[in-house]
Amino acid sequence: MRLLAEPLEGVRLVALAPRHDARGAFTRLYCRDALAGLGVPETMLQANLSASPRQGTLRGLHYQLPPSAETKLVTCVGGRIHDVVVDLRRGTPGFCRHASFALDAERPQLLIVPPGCAHGFLTLSADVTVLYLVSAAYDPASERGVRYDDPQFGIRWPVPPALVSERDLAHPPFDAARNRAW
Numbered sequence: 001m002r003l004l005a006e007p008l009e010g011v012r013l014v015a016l017a018p019r020h021d022a023r024g025a026f027t028r029l030y031c032r033d034a035l036a037g038l039g040v041p042e043t044m045l046q047a048n049l050s051a052s053p054r055q056g057t058l059r060g061l062h063y064q065l066p067p068s069a070e071t072k073l074v075t076c077v078g079g080r081i082h083d084v085v086v087d088l089r090r091g092t093p094g095f096c097r098h099a100s101f102a103l104d105a106e107r108p109q110l111l112i113v114p115p116g117c118a119h120g121f122l123t124l125s126a127d128v129t130v131l132y133l134v135s136a137a138y139d140p141a142s143e144r145g146v147r148y149d150d151p152q153f154g155i156r157w158p159v160p161p162a163l164v165s166e167r168d169l170a171h172p173p174f175d176a177a178r179n180r181a182w
């Protein structure tokens, strides 16, 4: 598990090392000890599997408020996605900045999303599957979202989304002066 990039504080892209042989491949997706030095909590509470059959599906951008704020370990295990992380931590140099990542199941990588960052992705192929571990339990009451096209963030998506949930279309504009941050 080798660190490839850290474009925002604590937002880290890690290379995974699939072991290939005549039968196929074996890839370790999570290792507490190997990730300990990369800001990942010792305990991950949930594993989520997100399946999106249609290319152009956009999910996010979501985050949970404290005390349910979570670290996410994201891996694309099927297809390809354009993954985006937005830093909503007031006081960090990256406040309201975002980082984008091309995640592809053919080149396994692990994206570490720290608490205080919104996360979302756009599928760039059909039959996308994203597996992610989270360090806090799902808490709908503390979940918040920002719009994928909020002008404050200036996110450039490679293609326009073809499918977005009603909930994700209904997120209000992020108010950098007022919205609660970390």
Ligand SMILES: Cc1cn([C@H]2C[C@H](O)[C@@H](COP(=O)(O)OP(=O)(O)O[C@H]3O[C@H](C)C(=O)[C@H](O)[C@H]3O)O2)c(=O)[nH]c1=O
Pocket (backbone or CB within 6 Å): 046, 048, 050, 059, 060, 061, 062, 072, 119, 120, 121, 138, 165
């Ligand atoms: C996140 C979550 C959702 N759910 C239920 C709630 C809904 O009935 C259904 C779909 O949830 P949602 O529409 O929030 O799914 P996504 O839009 O893919 O949400 C995810 O989108 C972006 C990419 C993220 O990073 C978040 O982890 C996550 O919020 O699963 C649960 O039961 N447990 C959970 O942990």
